Amino acid sequence: MGRCITRMPRTELEKRIIQQRKLQERGGLIVPLLEEMLKSSIGVDTEEDARWLYNLAMKQVKREKVRQEGYDNDEMVFSPSGLADCLRRVYLSKNHKKFGLERVELPAIEPHFYFLTGDFLHLKWQFVFYKLSQLHPDFHLVDCEIPIMSKRKDHAGTLDVVVILGIEPLIIDVKGLNVRSFHGVDKNETSDQNHKYRIQTADYGMLFNSALQRGSWVPDAKTMKYLNDHDVGAFPKVKRVVLLAENKGGPDQNHPAALAENIFDLKSNLPEVRARLETLRGYEEEEKIPPAECVSTRLIAFTGCPFAGFCHKEVKRAEIARAKASDTKKLTVARPNRRRGSR
Numbered sequence: 001m002g003r004c005i006t007r008m009p010r011t012e013l014e015k016r017i018i019q020q021r022k023l024q025e026r027g028g029l030i031v032p033l034l035e036e037m038l039k040s041s042i043g044v045d046t047e048e049d050a051r052w053l054y055n056l057a058m059k060q061v062k063r064e065k066v067r068q069e070g071y072d073n074d075e076m077v078f079s080p081s082g083l084a085d086c087l088r089r090v091y092l093s094k095n096h097k098k099f100g101l102e103r104v105e106l107p108a109i110e111p112h113f114y115f116l117t118g119d120f121l122h123l124k125w126q127f128v129f130y131k132l133s134q135l136h137p138d139f140h141l142v143d144c145e146i147p148i149m150s151k152r153k154d155h156a157g158t159l160d161v162v163v164i165l166g167i168e169p170l171i172i173d174v175k176g177l178n179v180r181s182f183h184g185v186d187k188n189e190t191s192d193q194n195h196k197y198r199i200q201t202a203d204y205g206m207l208f209n210s211a212l213q214r215g216s217w218v219p220d221a222k223t224m225k226y227l228n229d230h231d232v233g234a235f236p237k238v239k240r241v242v243l244l245a246e247n248k249g250g251p252d253q254n255h256p257a258a259l260a261e262n263i264f265d266l267k268s269n270l271p272e273v274r275a276r277l278e279t280l281r282g283y284e285e286e287e288k289i290p291p292a293e294c295v296s297t298r299l300i301a302f303t304g305c306p307f308a309g310f311c312h313k314e315v316k317r318a319e320i321a322r323a324k325a326s327d328t329k330k331l332t333v334a335r336p337n338r339r340r341g342s343r
Helices: 012-026 031-037 047-072 087-099 109-135 179-186 192-214 221-229 266-286 308-327
Strands: 139-149 156-165 168-177 240-247 259-265
Touching: 031 109, 031 259, 047 109, 047 139, 087 266, 109 139, 109 156, 109 168, 109 240, 139 192, 139 221, 156 192, 156 221, 168 179, 168 192, 179 192, 179 240, 179 259, 192 240, 192 259, 192 266, 259 266
Parallel strands: 168 240
Antiparallel strands: 139 156, 156 168, 240 259
């Protein structure tokens, strides 16, 4: 008989060593800096901190005011945050008034709760980047809540955070995600959701570089001093963007700050961004509405769409056609796979 080996429980020191090894294996650009910083307390310590938060909140007020004015004046734009959605939804979000359609927002509590939580989540991490910029000699916070507009004035968004790490500028997009989506980001899984994040962040990078090139966005004196101190004469183009995700489920053993990041390069994602924009602009020139992409009236993408009422008959027909096609498939009897020599 074999001996039964009893495994002793790990000590706290062993747990910390294992955790540190896993963190080192994960690597990353931003998360290691934030985890190191969070080993000490972070708070609103001075009147300057309070003024900075007030100014940041006022930027959010201005952002929402501009959005509302755009809606009221029928000057809506294509937004990076929705560019990877159904093309009809993206198109109608900008052009629904031209076709006499209305956005119908469901009277649900959950979306408003998520947006409220998201606003304060952004404030939290933007403030942490502000504090990090004061402590780290090779980390500079350029700005937060930066509005950017395309040359055609039909495409615009607001950047959460722009920083310089060493001498590399990075756009950081902050998101709070449920546990499943968070681990999908952490593992860089191939999914529709991660594809959406790649398109969104690459679009932000494209808009920012265009604004930088045209001079519609100009770095401030503090940013230029940081670059000059690091022997850089002009503000470099952004080549990579960072998706910073916070796990709404909280920290775990491998994510002590409940954070994960994905780093996307612009070069490989820009062709799809440009292609989607050109397709949308083509429909605008022809004054046509793109076809519906939903195939079921039961999916969240459909039920949560503000234009679901407009698309309902078309999607329902497609749903019925798919069901009939599925019913006409020839039925076969399943047979068990038998290994050679088995009884």
